[in-house]
Amino acid sequence: GAVVSQHPSRVICKSGTSVKIECRSLDFQATTMFWYRQFPKQSLMLMATSNEGSKATYEQGVEKDKFLINHASLTLSTLTVTSAHPEDSSFYICSAIGLAGGVSTDTQYFGPGTRLTVL
């Protein structure tokens, strides 16, 4: 149980293009989803928190117009990197917190990550 998928697992794009990453909770309803980025040999950096049906909350220093997040359903959140540039190249990971027996577990379950390379 508590499986989270991400698609695509790897993407290479040209500078200036937009890239969409999908995050799905496969066997539970995700009340809250988180988006992280991770640079090599560094810890996870929280970018934003999204709750189903409401606007995402972005961490300080994260441009909301560049990193568009949509959490339209209890099983799907998307992150769109708009006008991507080489400095946006990173490992992007989503996580989801869901309901177990009607009570939030407060445990994040992570997707496998998406490697974005911007040329």
Added chain:
Amino acid sequence: LAKTTQPVSMDSYEGQEVNITCSHNNIATNDYITWYQQFPSQGPRFIIQGYKTKVTNEVASLFIPADRKSSTLSLPRVSLSDTAVYYCLVGSRMDSNYQLIWGAGTKLIIKP
């Protein structure tokens, strides 16, 4: 906000018990503690979560002293496949708002 501090790296040998400690001196009353394992180019995998005292599951134990200013992840009888980075997370939730403080990670290397 609680700040989490954990060792940068640790070495051990197959079959040994490994204990990784995370310090979180400013932990708040509602904060819970979670540990994750991460392999290169993969998302973190949940190991264990606790609030106080001791929690045990099929893969690990989590020890939290009464003052909750630290927590120790205990991995029994490690194997080579336990070589990974281990993260400590201190988090809390109020309504739908989360406060999450991640440690920098401990790189654990298991030797034969």
